[in-house]
Amino acid sequence: MTTLLDKPVRTAAHSDGRAAAVARRARLARMSFYVPAVLYLVIFFGYPIVANLVMSFQNYSVTSFYDGDAPFTGLANYAGILTDDLFSTTLWNTAVFTLASLILQFAIGLGLALFFRRRFPLSGTLRALLLLPWLLPLLVSGTVFRWLLDQDYGVINQVLLNLHLISDPVPWLVSPDHAMTAVVIANVWIGIPFNMVILYGGLQSIPPQLYEAASLDGAGAWQKFRHLTWPLLRPVSSVVVMLGLIYTIKAFDVVMVLTQGGPADSTQLLSTWSYQLSFTNLRFGQGAAVSNVLIVIAMLCALVYLRAVRAEQSER
Structure with missing residues (x-):
């Protein structure tokens, strides 16, 4: 016989079951949003990395693409590139390419961000125009700089000659002494807008009241930058430097368009050497090994960055 006391008990149990079902559905809904991202990472990042790692331990040749026969060679490919004289050069x-690009991109980007923090007519238009190098395809940017830096018809040499800064045209792209400078200039021009935009956003988040208080205390422009701007901008600066490092250390397009790693391997990077080994010399195993070395270097840089950020946060 059902009593009046059983009804509240059943109602409470029914409510608990319904709440559990709702929680399960909500959990499944949240998980469903992860599935596309996980599949994308596995297909487009996980599989290529694993396949590249496997290839680096094989004697992979052109015929391997047809018959699938790629003998296992162990660490022979890694030993081959590490003992190659070109490894230390690349x-x-x-x-050099990474450090020079990072320092110049960050310094110029920070200077432009500080400049555009001041409001003046057409500042938004000028900021938009400065974004063009970042929006253009790298192939287009490299082609433009190849024309600008041409020894005989390049605009840069013509300007320097007209200003009497040089007496003879500079062989920017065909001289081992100048080629690295040329590719760094092109890469810096491409990377400045990214640094400027991120740092400008970081500057906008600093309360203006702090600068007003510093002015009342008699602080000058340099003191404001040293004691206010730079400490408050440090977290954003760390992100900019880390992202710039990851992007620059694997740079490929600009160097290939401008110099293709030459002349005399003076601009040969790990990325361009990997491409040359794989698709010019058809030594796919060694090319894969070089790219894996590049991945390891990028991961080590990321780990150093994360450790530094964690240490800085623990000190606060």
């Missing part, structure tokens, strides 16, 4: 060139 490693040094990659370091």
Whole structure:
């Protein structure tokens, strides 16, 4: 026989079951949003990385694409590139190219961000125009700089000659002494807008009242930058530098368009050397090994960055 006390008990149990079902559906709905992203990462990032890693341990040739026969060679491909005289050259060139590009991009981008923080007529239009290098395809940017830096007909040489800064045209792209400078200039021009936009956003988040208080205390422009702007901008700066490092260390398009790693391997980077080994020399195993070395270097840089950020947060 059902009593009046059983009805509230059943109602409570029914409510608990309905709440659990709703929670399960909500959990499934949240998980469904992860599925496309996970599938995308697995298909377009996970599989290529695994396939490249496997290829680096094989003697992969053109015939391997047809018959699927790629003998396992162990660490022979890695030993081959590490003992190659070109490895140290490309490693040094990659370091020089990356550090020079990062320093110049960040310094100029920060200077422009500080400049545009001041409101003046057409400031928005000028900011939009400065974004063009970042919006253009890298192939187009490289082609433009190839024309600008041409030894005989390049605009840059003509301007320098007319200003009497040089007496003879500079062989920007055909001289081992100038080629690295040329590709760094092109890469810096492409990367400045990214640095400027992110740093400008970071500057906009700093309360103007802090600068007003500093002015009342008699602080000058340099003191405001040193004691206010730079400390408050440091988290944004760390992100900009890290993203710039990841982007620059794997740079490929601009160098290939301008110099193709030459002359005399003076601009040969790890990325361009990997391409040359794979698609010019048809040594796919060694090309894969070089690209894996590049991935490891990028991961180490990311780990150093994360450790530095964690240490900085723990000190606060």
